Amino acid sequence: MIPKVSIYYFIYTFKSNAKGEAPIYCKVSVNGKHKRFSTGISILPKLWDATKQKVRGKNLIAEDINSTLYLQTEHIQTIAKKLQENNPNGFSIDDLYFNLKQGIPDEQTFLKLMKERLDKMKELIGKEYAKDTYRKFKDVYNHTTNFIKYKYNMNDIPLKRLDYQFISTFQQYLLTERHQVPNSVNKTLQKVIETAKYAVKCGLLEKNPFMAYERLRVGSKSITFLTDDEIERLENYHFSQQRLEHVKDLYLFSVYSGLAYTEASLLCRKHIVKGLDGELWINMVRQKTNNSMQIPLLPPALKIIEKYSNKSQPIDKPILPMISNQRINSYLKEIAEILGINKRLTHHTARKTYASTILLNNDVPIEIVSKLLGHSSIRVTEAAYAQVMNKNISKHMKRLKQQLNDENE
Numbered sequence: 545m546i547p548k549v550s551i552y553y554f555i556y557t558f559k560s561n562a563k564g565e566a567p568i569y570c571k572v573s574v575n576g577k578h579k580r581f582s583t584g585i586s587i588l589p590k591l592w593d594a595t596k597q598k599v600r601g602k603n604l605i606a607e608d609i610n611s612t613l614y615l616q617t618e619h620i621q622t623i624a625k626k627l628q629e630n631n632p633n634g635f636s637i638d639d640l641y642f643n644l645k646q647g648i649p650d651e652q653t654f655l656k657l658m659k660e661r662l663d664k665m666k667e668l669i670g671k672e673y674a675k676d677t678y679r680k681f682k683d684v685y686n687h688t689t690n691f692i693k694y695k696y697n698m699n700d701i702p703l704k705r706l707d708y709q710f711i712s713t714f715q716q717y718l719l720t721e722r723h724q725v726p727n728s729v730n731k732t733l734q735k736v737i738e739t740a741k742y743a744v745k746c747g748l749l750e751k752n753p754f755m756a757y758e759r760l761r762v763g764s765k766s767i768t769f770l771t772d773d774e775i776e777r778l779e780n781y782h783f784s785q786q787r788l789e790h791v792k793d794l795y796l797f798s799v800y801s802g803l804a805y806t807e808a809s810l811l812c813r814k815h816i817v818k819g820l821d822g823e824l825w826i827n828m829v830r831q832k833t834n835n836s837m838q839i840p841l842l843p844p845a846l847k848i849i850e851k852y853s854n855k856s857q858p859i860d861k862p863i864l865p866m867i868s869n870q871r872i873n874s875y876l877k878e879i880a881e882i883l884g885i886n887k888r889l890t891h892h893t894a895r896k897t898y899a900s901t902i903l904l905n906n907d908v909p910i911e912i913v914s915k916l917l918g919h920s921s922i923r924v925t926e927a928a929y930a931q932v933m934n935k936n937i938s939k940h941m942k943r944l945k946q947q948l949n950d951e952n953e
Contacts, residue, residue, distance in 0.1 A: 547574050547634050549624045551617050553597040557589050564588060565697075568613070572620055572644070574637040581645075583616060584699030585609055608696045608705075615702055620644060652748045653700040655692065658685050658739050674831035676806060684735040691717050703743055706753040711736065715760070726760040733757070767929065768887050769897040772905075775799060777883050779844075788882075791875040793848050794864060798894035800845035800902065802917055805891045806831045809866040814859040816841070816849070830918035837918040842902075899929055 550573045555566040565586035571578050587609065591600050598613065599606040623643045627635040662685055665678050691714050692701050701710075711733060718724045718732055737757065743749040770778070779796065783789045798808055807830060819825040819838075824846060826839040841849070853863045866872075869891055876889040887893070895917070903913045914925035 546628060547624075547636075548576075549574055549621070549640070551620055553583070553613055554594065555587070555589060555592050560589070561586060566592075568592075568609075570613075570616060570620075572637070572640060574624075574635070574640055577637045579637055579641040581641075583613065585612065585697060587697065605697060609698070611705070612696075612698060612702070615704075652703050652743070654703055654706060654739070655685070655689060655700040657703070657743055657748070658688060661739065661742065674806065674834075676831065680731075681735055684732050687718065687722065687732055688714075688736060694721065703748055706740060706749075708754065708756050711754045711757045715757075727762045730759045730762065733759075767896050767900060768889070768893045769900040770799070770885070770887075770889075770893070772901060774883070774885055774887075775897065775901065777885075778879070781883060783879070783882070788875055788879055790865070791867075791872055792879065793851065794866065794872060795876060795879075795889075795891065795894050797845050797848045797864065798891065799897045800842045800848075801826060801839055802895050802898035802902075803839075804830070804832070804895055805866075805869045805872070807837075808864055809862060811863050812860050813853060813857060813863060833918060833920045835918045835920060837916070839916055899925075904929060 552571045552573075553568060554571065555568055557566045560566045566589050568583045568585045568587065569580050570583055571580040587599060591606070593600050598610045620640070624635075624640060627639055627643065631639070662678070662681055665673050665681060669675050669678055689699075692698055694717065695713055714736065715729055715733060718729045719726075724732065737752070737754045740749065740752050740754050744752055775796075778792060781792075783792060794808065797803070798805075801808075803811065803826070807828060810831075811826070811828065815826055815828040817825055817827045819840070821840075824841045826837065826841060828837055829835070830837050849863055852865060857863070873890045876891070879885075880887060880889045899913055899917055903916065904910070910925055910929075911922055913929070914922040917925060919925045
């Protein structure tokens with residue numbers, strides 16, 4: 545006996561949201577018994593054609609929603625067909641509903657796939673992924689969720705619906721609605737594209753739908769760092785407020801060690817080792833790249849460690865009394881105003897100062913700077929500090945010109 549399956553779409557007006565949009569529901573029946581569930585789509589009631597069970601109009605949003613409902617119908621019919629093939633004696637509404645909620649691989653949706661990757665990433669924090677990497681991917685997931693809701697008025701989108709227009713419109717959304725700078729847009733969409741590539745590897749898509757997408761061009765970004773004079777002013781100034789004095793220490797430590805916020809937060813006594821030269825070094829792994837870092841401890845950084853560390857402290861307990869990065873950056877803004885430093889200081893500018901003022905300006909070779917920073921390659925260092933390197937070239941050329949002039953006199 546072949547069960548009679550019917551599919552009906554309607555809107556729940558009494559569940560309207562603050563914008564007056566009502567959710568579209570689907571009612572599936574098998575031999576007169578039914579289950580109903582939300583499609584995740586909401587529209588204004590006046591746009592719904594109850595007779596045709598579709599959205600009125602031929603605009604992009606209407607076509608997208610109607611296409612999604614059509615795909616939903618096909619999905620239900622496919623499940624019913626498979627159930628009939630596997631159960632010649634028939635199946636119930638509970639069988640159909642269970643398989644519908646479980647889903648099948650070829651009907652995978654984009655946000656669902658992103659969420660699966662996000663959950664796996666969370667489980668592997670500290671093993672394969674840094675906490676910051678997880679946080680950034682979560683931000684991308686949230687941006688994608690908001691975009692799909694904004695553009696398509698849907699809670700998710702089927703993988704088979706992804707195309708060049710999706711990624712192109714997403715780019716425009718990030719620029720105009722989220723006010724992201726081009727570099728941030730590129731980083732956001734890079735993770736979106738990586739998810740699509742992952743879908744291809746899993747056999748959920750035949751090819752990457754975003755292959756034609758081209759990244760936004762980004763101009764050279766100026767680096768914010770302190771000069772020798774500004775470092776000296778910061779070192780010699782005593783703040784009456786303890787919180788500012790505390791942040792001053794945390795900032796100066798990274799100025800003289802190059803440690804990013806995450807590594808500075810994790811620094812323990814076990815990371816302080818004696819090198820072959822008999823001096824103390826920091827030996828740890830950079831969370832962002834998973835590259836090892838061996839950094840000789842300069843006297844100012846060692847002085848700060850000695851201020852906050854003691855021998856009775858467990859070797860695996862963080863040395864520096866770190867506070868949140870957000871609070872540090874807020875206090876650094878106050879510090880800059882007090883000292884008359886007309887720059888936007890953040891904790892990350894300490895790392896930039898270490899590379900620029902402490903190392904490059906003192907003629908430390910770029911390959912050593914790259915190693916000390918824990919960069920994935922020297923190209924990353926060269927790209928980030930091209931401006932500083934150009935200044936050094938100019939400085940050396942002036943010395944050479946002066947030397948040649950002296951010899952010709």
